[in-house]
Amino acid sequence: MNTMELWFEIVQFLNKEAELLDNYKFKEWLELWTADAEYIMYSRLNVVSNSVEQQLGSPMIMDNRTLLEKRVNRLYTEYAWAEIPRSMTRHFVTNVRIDAILNENEVKVLSNVLFYRHKHDNLYHELFSYERSDILRKVNGAWKIARREIIPDTNIVLADSLTTFY
Numbered sequence: 001m002n003t004m005e006l007w008f009e010i011v012q013f014l015n016k017e018a019e020l021l022d023n024y025k026f027k028e029w030l031e032l033w034t035a036d037a038e039y040i041m042y043s044r045l046n047v048v049s050n051s052v053e054q055q056l057g058s059p060m061i062m063d064n065r066t067l068l069e070k071r072v073n074r075l076y077t078e079y080a081w082a083e084i085p086r087s088m089t090r091h092f093v094t095n096v097r098i099d100a101i102l103n104e105n106e107v108k109v110l111s112n113v114l115f116y117r118h119k120h121d122n123l124y125h126e127l128f129s130y131e132r133s134d135i136l137r138k139v140n141g142a143w144k145i146a147r148r149e150i151i152p153d154t155n156i157v158l159a160d161s162l163t164t165f166y
Contacts, residue, residue: 003098010109010136011096013143018091021164026072034137034146039063041150052151061150089164090116105138106146117164129153 001009013032020029033039043057063071092114100108111132118125135147 006101006107007096007098010098010107010143013136014093014096014109014111017145018093021091022089024086026075030068030072032143032145033065033068034139034144035065037065037068037145038147039068040148042152044152044155046155055155056151057155085120087164088118088120092116099133102135107136109134109136115164 017029017032020026020032039061040059040063041061043060045055045057093111094114095110095112097110098107099110102108109132111134113130113132115128115130116125117128130153131151133149133151134145136143137146138144
């Protein structure tokens, strides 16, 4: 497979993932993750630096596969108060680029996302912009997410809750 075909396959995978999230199909979304998955959302420090790594603060979310499953399952209960009624969301995934081919079954992919969320009882909507760094792994012929790092484009996250997935 050439690089362009690989890129197209990855873009299709990320678009399908966004569709599952935006349609509240979290159990199907969870199937896109490996058993050893890591999901990390960093805070961002307000420091002068040319290096994004030096601007990263402590993780706001640091989940493994087990914690992702618990978060997903909770969304289907009456205890997910922040999502009753559920948010209307849209993930705009763009600037997808292959950063590195790690081996024949793993690639590092960078993408930018603009996340929109509106709650039925709120006059305002939320916009949240961030970069994702994903390690995608081919498992039984299908792409899976092995690791996701989310790096916000702002040092203040103006969100009512962090119950949705980015």
